[in-house]
Amino acid sequence: MPESVDIAAFLEEVLQSAKYNRLSRGLVSKIAAEELNNQGNKVKALKSTRTRLHRLAGAFIPTNINYAQWLDKLQDQPSFRAPEHLESLKQVMRLHASTSERLPYLEFIYKDLFSLIPSPQSILDLACGLHPLAIPWMPITADIEYQACDIVLPMLNFLSTYFETFRPQTHIFECDILETQPNQTFDLIILLKTMPLLAQMDKTAPEKLLNTLNFRHMIVSYPLKSLGRQNKGMEKTYRAQFEALLENKSFKVQEYAVANELFFIISHND
Numbered sequence: 001m002p003e004s005v006d007i008a009a010f011l012e013e014v015l016q017s018a019k020y021n022r023l024s025r026g027l028v029s030k031i032a033a034e035e036l037n038n039q040g041n042k043v044k045a046l047k048s049t050r051t052r053l054h055r056l057a058g059a060f061i062p063t064n065i066n067y068a069q070w071l072d073k074l075q076d077q078p079s080f081r082a083p084e085h086l087e088s089l090k091q092v093m094r095l096h097a098s099t100s101e102r103l104p105y106l107e108f109i110y111k112d113l114f115s116l117i118p119s120p121q122s123i124l125d126l127a128c129g130l131h132p133l134a135i136p137w138m139p140i141t142a143d144i145e146y147q148a149c150d151i152v153l154p155m156l157n158f159l160s161t162y163f164e165t166f167r168p169q170t171h172i173f174e175c176d177i178l179e180t181q182p183n184q185t186f187d188l189i190i191l192l193k194t195m196p197l198l199a200q201m202d203k204t205a206p207e208k209l210l211n212t213l214n215f216r217h218m219i220v221s222y223p224l225k226s227l228g229r230q231n232k233g234m235e236k237t238y239r240a241q242f243e244a245l246l247e248n249k250s251f252k253v254q255e256y257a258v259a260n261e262l263f264f265i266i267s268h269n270d
């Protein structure tokens with residue numbers, strides 16, 4: 001790290017942008033410190049810190065969402081499963097690239113996926129984005145525990161307030177999944193479209209994460225189209241990434257796919 005750069009001042013500079021100021025402070029500090037160290041130059045470090053934060057989170061959801069307005073709208077539609085409420089949830093899910101891409105498949109994707117495993121009593125949705133808003137399409141009852149976490153703070157506040165009203169068995173919290181050590185065993189852990197981002201940060205991160213998680217079943221998915229919409233041989237790349245991840249591990253693996261997303265259902269053999 002260059003002697004002259006003050007890490008606190010550097011962090012303040014990164015956080016001046018609303019796009020990064022909304023992200024989990026621990027993660028931003030960690031990446032800023034790593035980049036200062038790697039680049040040895042403040043200007044380059046600022047650029048590479050922003051690039052990494054953009055790739056991890058900034059690229060998927062705009063900064064200027066009026067969450068209060070969406071909450072008002074949803075609270076004016078008090079029936080959780082009424083068609084107008086479901087339509088509003090779809091509109092909100094359209095604001096995050098990952099859930100937006102899944103909208104054409106909502107009506108059957110969860111029925112299909114959940115039919116491949118026993119009914120879960122507890123679910124953890126890691127790096128969730130706006131995905132918990134798809135709960136009404138999942139074949140789970142209101143008493144099933146659903147926990148979900150991410151690093152985009154205003155989005156987490158919105159989800160938390162929404163679920164306090166509409167589904168209290170849903171717990172939304174901030175977490176950096178690269179640092180987390182959940183000690184609970186979940187019937188189902190969901191990690192959608194995020195393994196490639198973690199691998200980009202650190203090749204060993206997907207395996208480290210897999211080894212820290214306690215689950216009976218896990219659904220991991222990979223995008224088959226990039227944000228720019230072109231399919232660049234992603235299926236082959238991510239299949240190889242997934243196979244490498246499970247090498248020397250004895251899980252039962254099932255597969256499911258829609259046009260733009262490839263799912264693997266990993267289950268313990270016992």
Ligand SMILES: C[S@@+](CC[C@H](N)C(=O)[O-])C[C@H]1O[C@@H](n2cnc3c(N)ncnc32)[C@H](O)[C@@H]1O
Pocket residue numbers: 027056057060098099126127128129130131149150151152175176177178191192193194197
């Ligand atoms: C490709 S999106 C997937 C969102 C969601 N899983 C889905 O498929 O609808 C990746 C998500 O990972 C989150 N994320 C990135 N790095 C993270 C980290 N270290 N810890 C927790 N969440 C992270 C981002 O904020 C973003 O919402």
